[in-house]
Amino acid sequence: MDRFTKNYVDSFMADVIAKNPGEREFHQAVREVVESVAPYITSYPQLMDLKIMERIVEPERVILFRVPWMDDRGEIHINRGYRVQMNSALGPYKGGIRFHESVNLSIMKFLAFEQTFKNSLTTLPMGGAKGGSDFSPKGRSDNEVMRFCQSFMTELQRHIGADTDVPAGDIGVGGREIGFLFGQYKRLRDEFTGTLTGKGLAWGGSLLRPEATGYGLCYFTESMLKTRGESFAGKTVLISGAGNVAQYAAQKAMRLGAKVVTLSDSNGFIYDPDGLDEEKMQFVFTLKNIRRGRIKEYVSAYPNAVYYPDERPWTIPCDIALPCATQNEIEEQDARHLVDGGCFCVAEGANMPSTPEAIAIFHQNGLLYSPGKASNAGGVATSGLEMSQNSMRRKWTAEEVDAQLRRIMADIHAACVKYGTQEDGSVNYVKGANIAGFIKVADAMSDQGLV
Numbered sequence: 001m002d003r004f005t006k007n008y009v010d011s012f013m014a015d016v017i018a019k020n021p022g023e024r025e026f027h028q029a030v031r032e033v034v035e036s037v038a039p040y041i042t043s044y045p046q047l048m049d050l051k052i053m054e055r056i057v058e059p060e061r062v063i064l065f066r067v068p069w070m071d072d073r074g075e076i077h078i079n080r081g082y083r084v085q086m087n088s089a090l091g092p093y094k095g096g097i098r099f100h101e102s103v104n105l106s107i108m109k110f111l112a113f114e115q116t117f118k119n120s121l122t123t124l125p126m127g128g129a130k131g132g133s134d135f136s137p138k139g140r141s142d143n144e145v146m147r148f149c150q151s152f153m154t155e156l157q158r159h160i161g162a163d164t165d166v167p168a169g170d171i172g173v174g175g176r177e178i179g180f181l182f183g184q185y186k187r188l189r190d191e192f193t194g195t196l197t198g199k200g201l202a203w204g205g206s207l208l209r210p211e212a213t214g215y216g217l218c219y220f221t222e223s224m225l226k227t228r229g230e231s232f233a234g235k236t237v238l239i240s241g242a243g244n245v246a247q248y249a250a251q252k253a254m255r256l257g258a259k260v261v262t263l264s265d266s267n268g269f270i271y272d273p274d275g276l277d278e279e280k281m282q283f284v285f286t287l288k289n290i291r292r293g294r295i296k297e298y299v300s301a302y303p304n305a306v307y308y309p310d311e312r313p314w315t316i317p318c319d320i321a322l323p324c325a326t327q328n329e330i331e332e333q334d335a336r337h338l339v340d341g342g343c344f345c346v347a348e349g350a351n352m353p354s355t356p357e358a359i360a361i362f363h364q365n366g367l368l369y370s371p372g373k374a375s376n377a378g379g380v381a382t383s384g385l386e387m388s389q390n391s392m393r394r395k396w397t398a399e400e401v402d403a404q405l406r407r408i409m410a411d412i413h414a415a416c417v418k419y420g421t422q423e424d425g426s427v428n429y430v431k432g433a434n435i436a437g438f439i440k441v442a443d444a445m446s447d448q449g450l451v
């Protein structure tokens with residue numbers, strides 16, 4: 001990076017930090033993008049004159065609201081709800097809803113910011129948004145979750161709509177929560193539209209939407225591996241998380257011939273030296289999605305596996321790592337463990353799971369490394385396909401959806417290669433994804449005037 005560009009990045013980040021104090025995750029996400037696109041911006045003076053980057057980091061709208069609800073014992077709880085509508089240059093706002101105790105404005109803004117570029121990469125007409133609450137469904141009864149979702153939607157419904165803003169799931173928001181949210185939206189607005197994605201198959205959902213993020217991650221990883229003449233076959237794979245993304249990433253990696261040896265949750269991880277198989281996956285689906293249990297219960301069913309409480313899986317030797325839990329779950333020391341353990345490919349299923357220090361280690365050691373905004377875009381892409389099916393009042397077969405998902409992931413990979421190929425022939429997927437995602441949003445913003 002030349003001095004002019006470096007000065008641009010430093011002064012830009014100083015402004016962002018001053019204007020958004022304490023928003024650590026948001027600063028981290030913005031810095032990563034600005035460092036990638038700064039050389040592009042500084043070589044196009046009109047982008048600087050139009051202050052495109054200054055506009056992109058300012059949400060178009062932030063909605064913050066009170067969510068009161070009553071638990072089964074009659075106690076009242078007050079949570080905080082958020083919707084960050086970041087950028088609508090490419091289409092209606094689109095992005096998930098997260099229910100987790102850690103949710104705050106910084107996390108919502110970082111996710112909405114990332115979503116803007118991710119949605120651009122999918123080539124589908126979707127703007128970027130994210131929402132959620134500091135409510136955790138863990139340990140809550142179905143009735144408590146329903147009451148919370150109804151209270152949350154009672155306010156959110158004013159701000160969303162099939163052509164305005166279309167939320168989906170994320171951490172803590174799966175099929176059950178989308179059902180309760182959709183029911184309340186329909187009741188209040190008296191309309192049956194595709195305002196939420198991730199819906200049940202009987203009432204407007206798309207085949208393969210639950211699988212899409214994890215499957216898409218594996219399709220993208222296959223393309224990365226192919227650049228080195230490699231494939232999943234015979235590779236040892238570490239996966240973190242045990243939720244929606246982790247489950248289907250594990251299933252697809254296994255079906256592509258890999259040996260998946262770990263899963264985790266926020267309490268610890270399980271290591272199964274024999275690898276997961278179809279029967280073990282069914283156990284995990286039931287454990288997590290029906291019984292809503294903890295991953296440590298896996299070792300009671302499969303005693304060859306070991307449970308490591310309060311640890312992350314990254315110390316286990318592997319070829320490929322697919323972080324699928326949460327942000328900043330691979331720190332510098334974890335990245336060193338991965339490199340020392342033989343890992344040569346890290347593809348992110350979660351959003352921003354690697355810290356900047358960890359990413360630097362991956363790059364220094366020549367690993368294939370892809371950021372979540374590229375490799376986990378299959379989820380939102382299939383949400384986009386769900387929106388299309390809802391608009392047409394049609395339902396595509398699983399084969400049709402899968403073929404489109406594969407094509408979209410291959411196109412995202414090609415875009416990363418186009419903008420991220422270095423002089424030595426290696427691909428910097430961070431740079432490639434950020435520049436490819438940015439160009440479309442910036443062009444659309446230029447076309448649409450100062451709004």
Ligand code: NDP
Binds near residue numbers: 169329
């Ligand atoms: P789920 O709620 O289904 O699963 C999340 C998993 O991650 C759980 O196993 C959870 O464990 C674990 N986890 C959550 N927070 C932490 C934490 N602080 N430390 C350790 N483990 C944690 O969510 P998803 O699978 O949907 O989402 C996982 C990641 O993928 C997120 O980063 C999300 O933004 C991203 N993503 C999701 C998409 C989707 O379609 N669902 C699309 C694109 C990205 P526990 O039960 O203990 O909380």
